[in-house]
Amino acid sequence: MSSGHPSSPAASPIPAHVSLPAPSVWPGLLALGLTLAAAGLVGSRVLSIVGAVLCVVGGIGWFLQVLPHDRHEDVSVDAKPVTIAVSHRKVSRMAAAQAPHRARLPLEIYPISAGIKGGLAGSVAMAVSAILYGVISHGSVWYPINLLGAVVYAQTEVSTAQISAFHIELLLVATVLHLTTSILVGLLYGAILPMLPRRPILVGGVFAPLVWTGLLYSVLDLIDPLLNQRIDWLWFLVSQVAFGVVAGLVVVRQVRVPTWQFPLAARAGIESPGMMHEVGEQNPPR
Amino acid sequence: MASESIALRVHKSPLHVVYECVATADHKKIGLMYIVYALLFLVVMGIEAILMRIQLSHANATFLSPEVFNRLFTLHGTTGVFFVAMPILFGFGNYLVPLMIGARDMAFPRLNAFSFWMTAFGGFFLYASFFAGGGLSQAGSAPDVGWFAYAPLTSPTFSPGHSTDYWTLSLLLAGVGSIGAAVNFIATILCMRCPGMTLSRMPLLAWMNLVMGGLILVTISPLTAAQLMLMADRYIGGHFFDTAAGGSVVMWMHFFWIFGHPEVYVLIIPCFGFVSEIVPVFSRKAMFGYPAMVAASVSIGFVSLGVWAHHMFTVGMPSYGNAFFVLTTMVVAVPTGIKIFNWLATIWGGKIRFATPMLFCIGFLFQFLIAGLTGIMLATAPFDWQLSASYFVVAHFHYVIVGGILFTIFAGFYYWYPKITGRMLNETLGKWHFWIFLIGFHLTFDFMHIPGLLGMPRRVYTYEAGRGWETWNMISSIGAIFQAAGILIFVYNMIVSYFHGALAGNDPWDAWTLEWATTSPPPDYNFAGVPAVRSRRPLWDIKHPDDPDWKYE
Numbered sequence: 001m002s003s004g005h006p007s008s009p010a011a012s013p014i015p016a017h018v019s020l021p022a023p024s025v026w027p028g029l030l031a032l033g034l035t036l037a038a039a040g041l042v043g044s045r046v047l048s049i050v051g052a053v054l055c056v057v058g059g060i061g062w063f064l065q066v067l068p069h070d071r072h073e074d075v076s077v078d079a080k081p082v083t084i085a086v087s088h089r090k091v092s093r094m095a096a097a098q099a100p101h102r103a104r105l106p107l108e109i110y111p112i113s114a115g116i117k118g119g120l121a122g123s124v125a126m127a128v129s130a131i132l133y134g135v136i137s138h139g140s141v142w143y144p145i146n147l148l149g150a151v152v153y154a155q156t157e158v159s160t161a162q163i164s165a166f167h168i169e170l171l172l173v174a175t176v177l178h179l180t181t182s183i184l185v186g187l188l189y190g191a192i193l194p195m196l197p198r199r200p201i202l203v204g205g206v207f208a209p210l211v212w213t214g215l216l217y218s219v220l221d222l223i224d225p226l227l228n229q230r231i232d233w234l235w236f237l238v239s240q241v242a243f244g245v246v247a248g249l250v251v252v253r254q255v256r257v258p259t260w261q262f263p264l265a266a267r268a269g270i271e272s273p274g275m276m277h278e279v280g281e282q283n284p285p286r
Numbered sequence: 287m288a289s290e291s292i293a294l295r296v297h298k299s300p301l302h303v304v305y306e307c308v309a310t311a312d313h314k315k316i317g318l319m320y321i322v323y324a325l326l327f328l329v330v331m332g333i334e335a336i337l338m339r340i341q342l343s344h345a346n347a348t349f350l351s352p353e354v355f356n357r358l359f360t361l362h363g364t365t366g367v368f369f370v371a372m373p374i375l376f377g378f379g380n381y382l383v384p385l386m387i388g389a390r391d392m393a394f395p396r397l398n399a400f401s402f403w404m405t406a407f408g409g410f411f412l413y414a415s416f417f418a419g420g421g422l423s424q425a426g427s428a429p430d431v432g433w434f435a436y437a438p439l440t441s442p443t444f445s446p447g448h449s450t451d452y453w454t455l456s457l458l459l460a461g462v463g464s465i466g467a468a469v470n471f472i473a474t475i476l477c478m479r480c481p482g483m484t485l486s487r488m489p490l491l492a493w494m495n496l497v498m499g500g501l502i503l504v505t506i507s508p509l510t511a512a513q514l515m516l517m518a519d520r521y522i523g524g525h526f527f528d529t530a531a532g533g534s535v536v537m538w539m540h541f542f543w544i545f546g547h548p549e550v551y552v553l554i555i556p557c558f559g560f561v562s563e564i565v566p567v568f569s570r571k572a573m574f575g576y577p578a579m580v581a582a583s584v585s586i587g588f589v590s591l592g593v594w595a596h597h598m599f600t601v602g603m604p605s606y607g608n609a610f611f612v613l614t615t616m617v618v619a620v621p622t623g624i625k626i627f628n629w630l631a632t633i634w635g636g637k638i639r640f641a642t643p644m645l646f647c648i649g650f651l652f653q654f655l656i657a658g659l660t661g662i663m664l665a666t667a668p669f670d671w672q673l674s675a676s677y678f679v680v681a682h683f684h685y686v687i688v689g690g691i692l693f694t695i696f697a698g699f700y701y702w703y704p705k706i707t708g709r710m711l712n713e714t715l716g717k718w719h720f721w722i723f724l725i726g727f728h729l730t731f732d733f734m735h736i737p738g739l740l741g742m743p744r745r746v747y748t749y750e751a752g753r754g755w756e757t758w759n760m761i762s763s764i765g766a767i768f769q770a771a772g773i774l775i776f777v778y779n780m781i782v783s784y785f786h787g788a789l790a791g792n793d794p795w796d797a798w799t800l801e802w803a804t805t806s807p808p809p810d811y812n813f814a815g816v817p818a819v820r821s822r823r824p825l826w827d828i829k830h831p832d833d834p835d836w837k838y839e
Contacts, residue, residue, distance in 0.1 A: 018811035021395040023309035031403030034462070035411055038455045041521070042448040043418060062396060077814045082792060082804055087829040102838045 014081060017074040024065050030058030104259055110190040114254035119186020122247030123178055129242045133235040140164035142171075147230055149174035163230070182243070189244075189251050205248040209240035311395035312810060313380045316402050318706070320377030323406055325777075327369040330413075332773060334362040336766055339730075343763035345751035355747035356430035357449075361412070363433030364453065367549065368460050369409035371691055375556045376405070376467045378698055379495045381706065383471065385801035385808060386489045388480025388817040393473035401466030408460030415452035429453035432745065434542050435516075437527035437535040442520055451520060454513045461506045461513070468502035471495045480800070481818040486580075487839070489799045489822070490573065493580050494559030497587040498552050504591060505548040512541035536601060543594035550686060551590040554654075555583060557694035558625060561647050564701050565629050567797045568644035569636030572835065575628040576822060582621035582628075589618050599670040608667040615665035622658055626651065641795075642716030646697035649724055653689030657682060660735070675745075678738025684731050688769075696723070696776065703780070704794045708806040709787030715779040719772050726768025733761040798823035 033054030040048025065071050134143035138160065146163045149170030193200045213236055220228040298306070307319060338358050341350040350358070380398065384391055392398045415427045429449045431439045440450045475496045479488065516538075518524030525531035527538045566573045573579065595603060595611045603611075629651055638644065660682040664670050673679060696719070703711045737755040749755055793802040803825055804813055821827055821835035 012816045014814040018390065018814075020810055021311040021391060023306070024311055024396050024399065025309045027311075027396045027400035028308050028403045031400055031407055031463075034404065035407035035459055038459060039411065039414075041455060041517075042451045066396070075810050077811065078805075078809060081814055084793070084803060084825060084828045086831060087796075 015077060018077055019072040020075055022065070022071040022073045024062065024071075026058045026061035026065060028058075029054055030062060033058050104261055106194040107259055108256035109194050109259050110251055110254050111257050112187065112190065114251050115187035115190025116183055117186070117254065118189055118247040118251035119183040120179075121250040122186060122243035123182030125246035126182070126239045126243040127178065129235070129239040133232065133239070134164075137232065137235070138164050142166050145174045146170045147227070148177060150227060151177065151224075182247075185243070186247050186251070189247050190254075193248065193251055194256070200252060201245060201248045205244035205246075206241055209237065209244045213237045213240055311391070311399050313384050313392045313395065313398060314706075314808065314810075316398050317377045317379070317381030319402055320373045320380060320405070323402075323409070324370050324374035324377060327365050327409060328374075329773075329777075331362050331365040331370055332770060334358045334365070336770055338362065339763040339766040341747065342749075342759050344760065345749055345753075345756050347748050350747065352747040353430065356432075356745075357428040359745055360429045360432055360453070364412065364429070364457070365409070366687065367433065367553070368457060369405070369412070371553045371687070372460075372464060373405055373409075374695055375498070375553065376401075376464075378560075378695075378702070379471060379491075379498075379556060380467075382702065382801060383474060383492050383495050384478070385705075385804065385812055386492050386799050387475065387478060387483055388800050388813060388819070389474060389478040390812050392470045393478055394470050397466050398470050401463040401470065404463030404466065405460050406463075408456045408458075408463065411459060412452060412456035415449055418448070418452070427452070434546060435538075436542075437516075437533075437538040438529070440516055440520070440538075441528060451517070454516055454520075458510060458513050461510045464502050464506050468499040468506075471499035472503075475499075480816055483819050486577070487819060487822045489559075490562035490576070490579055490583075491556070491559030494555045494562070494583060497583050498555050501548050501552050501555070501587050501590070505545045505552065508541050509545035512538060512545075515541075536598075539598050539601065540595070543597045544591075547594040547597060548587075548590045550683075551586060553691050554686065555587065557650070557691050558583060560694040560698040560701075561629060561650060563799065564643045564647050564697055565632050567701075567795050568639045568641060568647075569633045570639070571632055571636040572823060572826075573628070574631035574634075575624075578624055579628050582624040585621040586618060586625075589614060589621070593618060596665050596667075596670070599667045600674045612665055612667050616662060619658060619662055626655060626658075641700070642711070642713060642720055643697045643701040643795075645717065645720045646693045646700065649720070650690055650693040650697065653685055653693065653727070657685035657690055660685065673738060675743055676738040677742045677744055678735050680744045681731050681734035681738055684734070688727055688731065693727075696720075699776075699780070701795065702801075703783070704790030705801055705806045705808070707784055707787070708790055709783055710790050710794060711783045711787060712779050715775055715782075719775040719779065722768055722775065723772030726765045726770075726772055729765025729768060730762045731765070733758045733765070793825070796829075798826045800824055 033051045033056075036051030036054060037048050038051070040046070040051060130144035130148075131141045134141050134145075137143075143164050146165075146167060149167070149172075150163075152173060189204055193204055196203050213233065216236075217233055220231065306315065310316060310319075337350060338355065341347050341355060380392065383389075412429070415429060418427050427447065427449055429435075429452055431445060431450055431453065435450070435453060438444055440454075475488070475492050485493075515524065515526040519526050519528060519533075525533040527533050527535055529535055562573055562579060593611060593615045595607060596615045599608055599611070629647075660678070664673065664679065664682060700711050700716055703709075737758045740754050740758075742749065742753070742755050742759075749759075790806050792804065792806050794806075795802070800813075800817055800819070801808070803817060817824070819827075821839050823835045827834040827836055
């Protein structure tokens, strides 16, 4: 750790004296001068004049103290070094199955591709259930697609017939929105599912869609009342659960990979104490 | 611990002490002067608060006149922000940052002294308004325009005499000091870290002071510009904020709040640093998610620069403006939530020691969460339209400033007092302080939300009976007495412990950062030899050579 005492953090030899900045009244005097100069604006002009004089004196005094060289004073160093005792208390370690000491948990995660695959599979399941809803309730496959597109592309109130009709722009918007969101949620599943110790499909596929649907149900009337009127919440929940279950099943069937046990900076070789420099090795000078 | 050496206190003549204070360039002495100065003003602003709470404790009270009430809330707010919270945080930062990063002093010691004196004179100048006499209107001399001094209240028409000038000039003077302090913090932290202390191993308190310094540089500038424009309006016939002559009162609001809201983060971010230093030590665990904590703090700093107009929803901004500031304000909740979860995760599973610093940190965690939630409520423009300028807002920001900032400052006092003085604060008195202050805080500010919801506007000097506000105001006022009692215990504890407290030793908390690797109090030179570190917890590495952190970071 150090070149000096083994239980001290000191890296350099202890000197007899240390140079510190010499005390100076000039900064305080300059501050007083500026204050008095300002006080003249609410009082006598004499105050401003005195303040200006103090500013000049303080400024010159300060300059002379730091130019051409900063003035220092030597302070004697206490001969008795500060030592830090080695603790006799041992660290008790939690027993985790097959986990090395100080592991980054979880030990294994799903690869990014698992999240993408899960998201795409879930998007198909959700699309099927949504289209089923459109056909059953409104006799149109376009109804749910247009509703989704209307999230970002709707200005005025429209009739049911209009929503049930084909609109290329809404189809494009809905497709991009659906695929993007599905992949992102799939990635989220891939990251979160390894952290759910038990019944990941139940939590990720049923519980999470329930919470999400409940949240939207409670706020959509405030955010977009027109859209809220068109939502069949039971079918909405069914399509969310379809996504969650399918995406979850696809993700958990992928092969897990080990988690990197060192941070990115260490892996990249930017900063790797303990790996690049062994115990007792001197730290490189800055 | 008591067997460890502590530095001897050398008795000096009063004149020598005065000279040392005036001339010192030592970061520790300057830090202590900031802290003592801020504590004096804390007492002053506390007295102002008590006076206002007496006036508001019952309906139709005549304890204070409307004019005096206006002056009191103006000075209470201005003092609290500029002459208590900022100086006390500058003081802790000055004292601790060089010690924590293994430096001998701040980067610019004399600028440091200059910054302190500018801040100090700014505060004294503000209060000189009470006694300055000449040139004042019959209304008296102290400023009475509120701490954000909206135009046109500050125009010569509505504010004759010099009261507003005192306010403007004092903030200008203190602003120069703040900018000097910010420059010093940034330069010190970026350039004076000891060998091995990379940014990713720096104590979180140093990180927080770095963010604070950056925010101050960005935000004090528009405030200073606005003060200069206001002076131009008042002294040389400018019309910056004179609507009748083509100026804009809304422009003042923008200038003020682009300073004013980030200012909240200038104050709370160093407090985050206190919590991040104290919670791990008293949980006996390393900080959970250090990189996320740094990233979240830097994010908060950036996002906080884009939220200022949520103070102006009732002004009548375009809907896009409202939507933008609603969204940006809500975005702040994301990094803030990360920080709260990380603190909780640090405590989770730890071997928790409920010493006084930890108690105050736990109080902070709970209260800051509530403050954040009411902040989210007020960030919603339609909600704000109903409750803007009501006591709900007053309760919200006092939850932040008292429940968040002041609680962590108390935690900092109990944690670092042994390092600063060499003696422990009395733990029993500390716990009395905590519980009484906690009760007082919740009595005052929990119940203050309710009259706000019932429509009580802020800044009214009294109110009619029968509006349903009396009981809540009485409870709030009783709470203020509890808080004052808590503060008295704290002050008594500090004074008595300074002379009779148990010897602290160098490292009374078995902590891990560098300030505990030197004597208590530290010598002028901080460390005999320049320290070197290899992890975020250098003292852990030394104490536990069988299991050092540097193998795993």
